[in-house]
Amino acid sequence: MRNPDHISARLRSAFIRYAPRLAQALVSVSTLAAQARLFKRPPLRVLVDNTILFHSITHETAWVPTGMAKWGPHDVDTGYAARIPVRGTEDESREYRNVRYLPGIAYLARIGKLTLMSSGELWTERFYQPSGRFNGYGYFDLDLFKDVEMPLVDSIPDMRIGPSWLGLPSVESARDQRLASSTDPLFRSLVSQLGPSNSQDAWHIRTAEVNEMFCFLTMDFKLLKTLRARSNTEPVKSLRTRIITPEELGRYLWLAPMDPVFLSFENANSPVRPDLHWPDSKRQKPKRRSTAERS
Numbered sequence: 001m002r003n004p005d006h007i008s009a010r011l012r013s014a015f016i017r018y019a020p021r022l023a024q025a026l027v028s029v030s031t032l033a034a035q036a037r038l039f040k041r042p043p044l045r046v047l048v049d050n051t052i053l054f055h056s057i058t059h060e061t062a063w064v065p066t067g068m069a070k071w072g073p074h075d076v077d078t079g080y081a082a083r084i085p086v087r088g089t090e091d092e093s094r095e096y097r098n099v100r101y102l103p104g105i106a107y108l109a110r111i112g113k114l115t116l117m118s119s120g121e122l123w124t125e126r127f128y129q130p131s132g133r134f135n136g137y138g139y140f141d142l143d144l145f146k147d148v149e150m151p152l153v154d155s156i157p158d159m160r161i162g163p164s165w166l167g168l169p170s171v172e173s174a175r176d177q178r179l180a181s182s183t184d185p186l187f188r189s190l191v192s193q194l195g196p197s198n199s200q201d202a203w204h205i206r207t208a209e210v211n212e213m214f215c216f217l218t219m220d221f222k223l224l225k226t227l228r229a230r231s232n233t234e235p236v237k238s239l240r241t242r243i244i245t246p247e248e249l250g251r252y253l254w255l256a257p258m259d260p261v262f263l264s265f266e267n268a269n270s271p272v273r274p275d276l277h278w279p280d281s282k283r284q285k286p287k288r289r290s291t292a293e294r295s
Helices: 004-030 032-037 050-055 094-099 102-110 120-127 171-180 185-194 196-210 221-229 246-253
Strands: 044-048 057-071 074-085 114-117 215-217 242-244
Touching (some): 004 102, 032 246, 044 050, 044 196, 050 094, 050 120, 094 246, 102 246, 120 171, 185 196, 221 242
Parallel strands (some): 044 114
C-alpha cells in the first residue's frame, strides 16, 4: 500500500508545477474576446498612472506563524515567510473590481495588443517615493507588470536637484517649480478646471493628449470624480484621450475579469498561501506584515 503522505506530497508538487501554466491559460482565455476586437488593429497606446503600478502588486510577503516551539530551554515563536494575496476573493471594493482587470491588461501588453507607456513626469513621481510602493517591498511579492515594458512617451525633464544645505531643490520642489512655470496652454487650462492640487494629474492628462494616447489609465478615483463633474466644460469636454479605470478599459476591450488569486504561483520561488490574505485587504508596509486571515 502506498504511503498517503507520499501521495499527498506528489499531488502538491504536481499542483505547484502546473498551476502557473493553468493560470496563464485562464488569463489567455479571459482575453480572447479582446484579442478578436483588436485583431488587425494597431496596438492601443495607454499612458499608465502610478496608481495602477501600486495596485498591480497583488501578492505580498507575509510571515505565517506556526506557534510556539522549544529551542533548547526557550520557547520561541516559529513561522515562515510566504506569498499571500493582498485581497480576498470576497472583496467587493471598487479597487478590487478594477484590480481584477489588470491580469488581462498585462497579458494583452505582453502579446503586443496594447502598448503600455509611462512619461518623464510619472517617472519622477516614483523617484521620490519608496521603490517598494511600485515594485513590491518583499522578496516574494508578485507584480503583474514586472515583465511588461513601459517605455517613456517623452523624456525625463531636466532636473537640478541636491541637498538643501547647498541651496538646491528636492525632486518634489523642482517638479512643483517646473509645473508652476509651464506656459503650455492645455496644461494651464486643465489646471484652471481641476484646481492647483491636481496640477500633476493635469500634466499627465496633457501628456496623454498631445501624444495621442488612447487613454490615461488611472485608479485615482478622486481625480475621476473631479473630471466627471467638469465633463461639459472645456478643455475636458474636447479631450480625445480617455481618462479611464482598468474596469472601464476592460469593458471597452471585452475583457473578462480574473481574480489575481489564480496567479498566486506565478514565478513563485517561495511558499505560497493563496488561502490567506491581509485582514484589511490593503497592501501593507513591511513592519505590519505579520498577520493574515483565511479567504
